[in-house]
Amino acid sequence: MPEMSYSEALRTALREEMKRDSGVFLIGEDIGRHGGAFGVSRGLFDEFGPDRVINTPISEAAIVGASVGAAVAGTRPVAEIMYMDFITISMSQIVNQMAKIHYMLGGKARAPVVVRTPAGGGRGNAAQHMQSLEAWFAHVPGLIVVMPSTPADARGLLKTAIRDDNPVIFIENKLLYATRGEVPEEEILIPFGKADIKRSGGDTTVIATSRMILFALQAAERLAGEGIDVEVIDPRCLVPLDIETILASVRKTGRAVIVHESCERAGIGAEIAAQIYERAFDELDGPVLRVANPNVPIPFSPGLEAAALPDEDRIVQAVKQTLGLVPAFENG
């Protein structure tokens, strides 16, 4: 199986889908010859031309608003929002238009837009360039919310997103772009709503999203050395959420730790924990715990920033806590 970076995997998916369907086009800031702020669309402008790779002014609202109109009129736009923080500028177009148009119009219109955007911190860009706002979108009916963690998942899920008739918020991660992994040579479309068990284990279930999967797997490795067998699940999609795979694991282990790189308060962890409590309460042997950002903006200074993000140590600590091996700790 060939190896490629997360970035290359995304670019491969874009290229394949643009070749397959002449209605697929890219729209966003600096995605032309510059190739996008993180280089995902590099080369596509020269390959497909300015009508298929539309480089826009700094206009996040118009990028998504125009994508909605273009989608309703029969095309498949893939919009890029340079940093997830900037998606706040397009919230009306996403929440009031894109998510609702199918329902509001009684099923007569569809808006197959993919909004790609990178989230996540760990690179010193401070409070307005490192947020992970996935929970906002999971809250809005009508949107699909995807967060791939590996190159193979990135390619397979982006292809599914582009072909799907629903609007998709496709959340990438800045520190994952350069990570490498095996990607099947053949065309694979990964269906929405299918979690992936990244590591099997019997003692505790760790559910982690996006880059947090890397920390969860490192923590699992360390815990294995102490005789603790951790199962790591990547939901891959927050909406639709594969709660059945999560519940099956929790029924096996009796314990769950949820890890996400966004504020703990009202984050996706709260939703997953609530569903576990509602449907598997009797099978739990310990509290469902969350490892997430403390409820603070992301600070600049490296020490402060590190303290604002989950890491391997905190996951190890939480697993031991739910197993009753260590006392509770303060999450900030």
Next chain:
Amino acid sequence: MNPEPELLLAMYQTMLRIRRFEERVGELFLQGRIWGAVHLYSGEEAMAVGACSALRTDDYITSTHRGHGHCIAKGADTKHMMAEIFGRQDGYCKGKGGSMHIADVNGGNLGANAIVGDGIAIACGAALASRIKHTDQISLAFFGDGAVGTGIFHESLNLAAVLQLPVVFICENNQYAVSTAMKDSSPVPHVADRASAYGIPATTVDGNDVLAVYKAAQEAVQRARSGGGPTLVEGLTYRWEGHYKGDPEVYRSAEEVASWRAKDPIVCFQSWLLQNEECGEEQLTHIKGLVEDEIRDAVTFAEESPQPALDELHTDIYID
């Protein structure tokens, strides 16, 4: 050059259909037979009819919260519109949208929109789709003077100009955004003045003169269709009713309303038709009869249409 008599009479009939539709909606709302809120279009008929008469069926429009007139002018069926306003199963949106979300996608109406300004970007997107698909369809965005204060208006005009999109921006300057007068919300007197910042050709016309609107729209549509990019047309008009039916209208005087009602776009057009001998009184009387019957039948249809089944609550959220 003025349109052929057949089109002139069709325009007259459509203006009258809008007026009677809105009058009935207002009455039914006050009687409690329609719930929610309604934003009536009476007084602005020349805008929707003048602009939509310059379009083809396969061209797109986006509309506003005051959208009933655009919907009728773009060719929608008043029965299904009225049923939607009643929240019934046979409405355009199966009762899920209501007055502020009526759309007729097959007829090129991408929908009324309750977020002021958002439809402008959607029209730009539909215009972009024409380019991607290599068709010569154009898009037309209706919006009010209030939308000019939104960010999406400026982003959309800029984007449309940079990409030279086949789109026409039609501003219905009805003088008020809810209660705030244009003079209190804009540092320049005309919406058309804004277009020069984006290099977009613009014009201001008498929005109560259906032929003036038609001619300006026709020129803009031709420019868009032939690859000449966007145009902004501002029509000066007035909404006879308040922002919504029941608005106490403390922000304007009865004299001001009366002065605009004296410039009734339908009466003006009727006089013009007769003076120019485009038709006779008996033809107009005949049209009035047809319109009365149509609107009566629309109300009957709406009232007889069933309530949506409760399982509709959970359909049309996601497409399988």
